[in-house]
Amino acid sequence: MKVTIGRTAEGVRGIFTTEEVLAGEPLIIIPDHLVLSVKNVAAAEAAPVLLKEMFLPCSRLKPYMDMLPKLGEVLTGYNFPEEYIKYLADPSMEDMVTQSFKRHAKATFKGQNNNHMEMTIPEAIGREDLNLTYWEHVVSLLSSRTFTIRKAALSMVPVIDLANHDPADINRLDSTTPDGVRLIAGKDLKPGEEVTITYGNMRSDELLLYYGFIDQLTKPPKVFLVDHRDYIPYEVTSMDEDPPLMGPLEDVVAETARLRKILAAFEGRLAGLGPLPDSNPYLRDTIKQLHAQRREAIIAEVARLEALAEVLRAGGGQADAGEGEGADDEL
Numbered sequence: 172m173k174v175t176i177g178r179t180a181e182g183v184r185g186i187f188t189t190e191e192v193l194a195g196e197p198l199i200i201i202p203d204h205l206v207l208s209v210k211n212v213a214a215a216e217a218a219p220v221l222l223k224e225m226f227l228p229c230s231r232l233k234p235y236m237d238m239l240p241k242l243g244e245v246l247t248g249y250n251f252p253e254e255y256i257k258y259l260a261d262p263s264m265e266d267m268v269t270q271s272f273k274r275h276a277k278a279t280f281k282g283q284n285n286n287h288m289e290m291t292i293p294e295a296i297g298r299e300d301l302n303l304t305y306w307e308h309v310v311s312l313l314s315s316r317t318f319t320i321r322k323a324a325l326s327m328v329p330v331i332d333l334a335n336h337d338p339a340d341i342n343r344l345d346s347t348t349p350d351g352v353r354l355i356a357g358k359d360l361k362p363g364e365e366v367t368i369t370y371g372n373m374r375s376d377e378l379l380l381y382y383g384f385i386d387q388l389t390k391p392p393k394v395f396l397v398d399h400r401d402y403i404p405y406e407v408t409s410m411d412e413d414p415p416l417m418g419p420l421e422d423v424v425a426e427t428a429r430l431r432k433i434l435a436a437f438e439g440r441l442a443g444l445g446p447l448p449d450s451n452p453y454l455r456d457t458i459k460q461l462h463a464q465r466r467e468a469i470i471a472e473v474a475r476l477e478a479l480a481e482v483l484r485a486g487g488g489q490a491d492a493g494e495g496e497g498a499d500d501e502l
């Protein structure tokens with residue numbers, strides 16, 4: 172292990188190198204017997220495995236269980252506080268939280284998720300005192316700290332799961348060697364440098380619901396998933412391949428109008444909401460930043476599209492894909 176646990180300048184716990192590590196060298200190797208593999212299903216169905224481990228007094232993973240964020244320290248769509256949902260200020264995002272994340276977690280808790288479930292989670296775990304709030308917390312732990320390392324199985328990997336997200340990072344996981352799961356440096360790292368990984372090409376709205384934070388690094392922010400021209404509610408679509416729209420002119424004009432409409436609806440919705448509640452200062456501030464990012468992302472994309480439309484009009488409908496300002500090639 173060539174890392175230690177520390178905190179970023181913003182106070183977020185993470186991992187930092189203890190020595191110089193060159194590109195291609197392992198930063199961390201975690202033996203397989205310390206990996207907790209949960210099922211290859213959504214977080215809610217996998218959570219009993221984690222829950223059992225958390226309550227096992229002699230778990231081989233006890234030190235790991237002890238360092239997991241406690242109740243109230245992790246936030247995702249699964250345990251998103253009810254009073255903040257409307258401040259997402261978007262019908263699709265609000266619907267995702269209530270009808271997808273929270274509904275799924277609740278149905279699983281009550282043993283009503285599918286026909287294979289014969290009992291409630293408290294009955295299955297043998298702890299009648301387990302309440303929905305704690306259950307949502309456990310599901311959130313899984314949502315925010317599992318990796319897909321073998322086939323489709325979700326795994327929790329101690330220490331490596333302390334790596335924070337950087338959208339541009341190139342450090343990578345390797346589980347193909349017999350000695351365990353490795354985190355390999357994708358670049359030369361100096362002593363004391365934070366070791367991050369990328370959680371994927373995720374936009375701030377997705378990051379908030381799956382991980383409880385937003386992307387502060389991408390400038391201007393990416394147009395949110397819910398505002399993306401290919402977004403289909405309830406469909407898990409990979410937006411990894413999302414070259415910026417470059418034409419034809421009528422599509423560019425239509426997309427500009429669509430984004431302007433979204434922005435107007437968003438501003439209207441925001442104007443109708445009162446101030447954000449203060450009960451969770453972190454969430455209050457994060458949602459405020461989310462609003463600012465959504466506005467900034469749409470305004471930047473509209474400006475790009477308008478400039479592009481000018482070029483297309485002047486050039487008879489053709490534009491060079493490399494020319495678009497904001498061409499998204501940094502990930």
Ligand SMILES: C[S@@+](CC[C@H](N)C(=O)[O-])C[C@H]1O[C@@H](n2cnc3c(N)ncnc32)[C@H](O)[C@@H]1O
Pocket residue numbers: 183184185240245246315316317332333334335336337381382383384385
């Ligand atoms: C896999 S864990 C990483 C370790 C975590 N910071 C910890 O102390 O346990 C994922 C969680 O870390 C936090 N996180 C990760 N990347 C972040 C980032 N770039 N900015 C802020 N918080 C981040 C979020 O709370 C997220 O749910």
